[in-house]
Amino acid sequence: MSNNDVSRRSFMIRTIIAIFAFIGASLGAALGGFGIIPALKTREPGWSDAGTVADLVVGQPQERRFSEVVKSGWQSEKQERTIWIVKKPDNRVVAFSSSCTHLGCGYRWVEAQQRFACPCHGSFFDINGTVLAGPAPRPLDSLMTRVENNRLFVQYEVFQLGSTEKMRA
Amino acid sequence: MITTIMDWIDERTKIRTIGDFIMNRPIPGGASWFYVLGSSLLFVFILQMLSGILLAFYYVPTPDHAYASVKYIQNEAFLGSLVRGMHHWGASFMMVLIALHMLRVFIFGSYKKPRELVWLLGLGIIGIVFGFAFTGYLLPWDQKAYWATVVGTNVAGTVPVMGGLLVKVLRGGAELGNLTLSRFHAIHTYILPWSLALLAGMHIFLLELAGAGGKWDASRNMPDKTEPLFPHQIFKDSIFILIVFFAIAALAVLSPAGLEPQADPTDTTYNPRPEWYFYFVFQLLRIFEGRYEVIGTFVLPTIAGMLLMLLPFVDRSPERAPAKRKALMSLAAVAVAVVMGLTIMGSMAPVVQAPSVTAPSVLAGRLLYDKNGCGACHSIHAKGGTIGPDLTHVGAKRDGDWLLRHFKDPQALSPGSIMPKTTLPENDLKELTDYMQSLK
Numbered sequence: 001m002s003n004n005d006v007s008r009r010s011f012m013i014r015t016i017i018a019i020f021a022f023i024g025a026s027l028g029a030a031l032g033g034f035g036i037i038p039a040l041k042t043r044e045p046g047w048s049d050a051g052t053v054a055d056l057v058v059g060q061p062q063e064r065r066f067s068e069v070v071k072s073g074w075q076s077e078k079q080e081r082t083i084w085i086v087k088k089p090d091n092r093v094v095a096f097s098s099s100c101t102h103l104g105c106g107y108r109w110v111e112a113q114q115r116f117a118c119p120c121h122g123s124f125f126d127i128n129g130t131v132l133a134g135p136a137p138r139p140l141d142s143l144m145t146r147v148e149n150n151r152l153f154v155q156y157e158v159f160q161l162g163s164t165e166k167m168r169a
Numbered sequence: 170m171i172t173t174i175m176d177w178i179d180e181r182t183k184i185r186t187i188g189d190f191i192m193n194r195p196i197p198g199g200a201s202w203f204y205v206l207g208s209s210l211l212f213v214f215i216l217q218m219l220s221g222i223l224l225a226f227y228y229v230p231t232p233d234h235a236y237a238s239v240k241y242i243q244n245e246a247f248l249g250s251l252v253r254g255m256h257h258w259g260a261s262f263m264m265v266l267i268a269l270h271m272l273r274v275f276i277f278g279s280y281k282k283p284r285e286l287v288w289l290l291g292l293g294i295i296g297i298v299f300g301f302a303f304t305g306y307l308l309p310w311d312q313k314a315y316w317a318t319v320v321g322t323n324v325a326g327t328v329p330v331m332g333g334l335l336v337k338v339l340r341g342g343a344e345l346g347n348l349t350l351s352r353f354h355a356i357h358t359y360i361l362p363w364s365l366a367l368l369a370g371m372h373i374f375l376l377e378l379a380g381a382g383g384k385w386d387a388s389r390n391m392p393d394k395t396e397p398l399f400p401h402q403i404f405k406d407s408i409f410i411l412i413v414f415f416a417i418a419a420l421a422v423l424s425p426a427g428l429e430p431q432a433d434p435t436d437t438t439y440n441p442r443p444e445w446y447f448y449f450v451f452q453l454l455r456i457f458e459g460r461y462e463v464i465g466t467f468v469l470p471t472i473a474g475m476l477l478m479l480l481p482f483v484d485r486s487p488e489r490a491p492a493k494r495k496a497l498m499s500l501a502a503v504a505v506a507v508v509m510g511l512t513i514m515g516s517m518a519p520v521v522q523a524p525s526v527t528a529p530s531v532l533a534g535r536l537l538y539d540k541n542g543c544g545a546c547h548s549i550h551a552k553g554g555t556i557g558p559d560l561t562h563v564g565a566k567r568d569g570d571w572l573l574r575h576f577k578d579p580q581a582l583s584p585g586s587i588m589p590k591t592t593l594p595e596n597d598l599k600e601l602t603d604y605m606q607s608l609k
Contacts, residue, residue, distance in 0.1 A: 009400060012400040012401065012403075012404035013400045015404060015407065015408075016400060016403055016404055016407045019407040019408070019410065019411045020407065022411070023410070023411065023414050026418075027216070027219065027414075030248050030251055030252060030255075031219055031220065031223045031252060033247055033248050034223050034226075034246060034247060034248040034249060034251070034252045035223050035226050037247035037248075038227075038245075038246045038247055073227065073238070073241055074234070074237040074238050074240065074241035074245070075234070075237065
């Protein structure tokens with residue numbers, strides 16, 4: 001092969017590589033973006049009616065189920081949620097997400113021990129959500145609440161688990 | 170490092186030998202722009218596969234979600250309109266490229282010995298691509314999708330003897346509905362892609378074994394004119410693929426895939442039209458009417474398919490120069506002219522703007538009924554809520570005056586009714602009343 005042939009050959013090979021690199025990158029970006037970006041969208045929390053506060057007793061956490069309208073892709077659907085609510089001595093009402101901050105198991109109130117216990121890896125929290133023992137990296141996740149006409153309204157949110165910081169998922 | 174890994178792999182797979190065999194495959198007479206069509210088809214197929222898989226991230230193949238999920242892809246999902254547009258235009262490009270590819274092979278006489286099987290596999294691929302097109306456009310479940318499939322499946326019904334059975338098998342039942350949608354989806358996303366991958370793989374593999382045909386003039390296929398597939402031919406292929414890619418992306422942006430209103434099986438005012446690549450069949454249906462219909466829907470397409478299949482076995486002379494195959498070239502010219510002519514005529518078929526059987530005010534009333542959520546409490550033809558009375562035959566029970574007054578103040582006419590007062594403009598109430606009166 002002459003020098004001319006060699007440079008022509010290498011020009012063609014470089015062009016082929018450049019074209020497929022370009023198509024691969026732009027197509028990858030478009031398809032990847034389409035597949036991934038909508039999944040990263042954080043949802044705006046809305047207020048949901050979580051029932052009456054009239055039957056709450058100070059020092060006795062109560063598990064509450066309520067339904068929330070969630071927009072998921074093209075459809076809005078009702079989803080059932082569970083939270084723990086606690087009435088404080090000053091009559092404020094605090095709500096906790098029902099997921100243990102360690103790995104997301106559902107924890108419960110143990111009346112005899114006056115503490116929340118997670119059944120998975122032995123995390124314990126006091127009535128204020130503070131970690132007493134176990135692997136939980138942060139206190140229970142509190143939710144925004146507001147009381148109107150004796151009814152509790154909650155902004156239900158989902159948080160990232162396993163981190164020391166409370167961050168919206 | 171990379172060489173070491175390649176050596177390791179090569180020792181076990183002989184990948185270099187295989188790669189060299191393919192890459193150094195001689196192109197008799199040298200690389201040519203005429204040969205870029207096959208590889209660009211492979212590219213568009215991969216593009217369709219990738220965009221199709223991504224569309225399936227959001228698409229749901231049931232009548233109650235299909236339309237909404239496509240609308241979500243089109244209007245809300247990030248780059249959704251682009252991805253759907255590329256899938257849509259990719260389909261059209263596949264049709265054009267496959268037609269050009271077949272025509273090129275025909276003119277060059279490349280289907281002749283030893284490539285008869287490559288030709289037959291190519292015909293199978295064309296059938297699969299039409300299958301993709303037909304099953305694909307039902308999926309959005311919009312008006313075009315619904316009505317084109319009603320007509321398309323009925324066309325299958327004109328096939329002699331088996332017609333009735335064929336329609337039922339295609340639709341998954343007597344009528345077009347959820348069963349049709351799920352089986353079209355399964356065919357479109359499981360059966361056809363795997364079939365195409367298999368046939369296209371064999372098509373390419375057998376071409377590698379038989380070798381490319383090269384120029385039709387044997388004197389130009391001398392060894393000194395021969396070039397290897399890589400990089401000479403692949404270079405031209407890549408340039409053309411880049412152009413195709415730009416064209417598909419540009420069309421997806423400038424002319425996004427359409428989405429008509431949701432499928433409405435009760436609408437008699439819609440003018441169904443297929444995609445442009447089915448216009449020639451559509452036009453055949455307009456030409457062959459009544460008992461001759463089967464000629465357009467079944468006889469002619471079958472004869473055309475048979476002729477194409479028999480071609481390499483009937484035309485067995487080694488002569489490949491078009492100038493010396495005048496009869497075949499004329500036949501091809503006529504066939505191309507006929508298909509193009511039918512396509513153009515099909516595209517110009519007049520739209521029937523017949524006066525609607527249903528009065529405009531009734532249609533407007535129906536839209537108001539849907540828009541104002543009346544169906545949350547009332548049901549019509551078993552669709553809707555059960556809190557309020559069934560309205561299926563309300564027009565036979567109540568007159569217009571009663572209905573109009575009842576809208577304004579339900580409790581005055583039906584004491585104890587929990588229906589809220591309707592606070593719509595007078596004209597809207599009139600249209601709602603007309604719709605109610607049409608429900609006999």
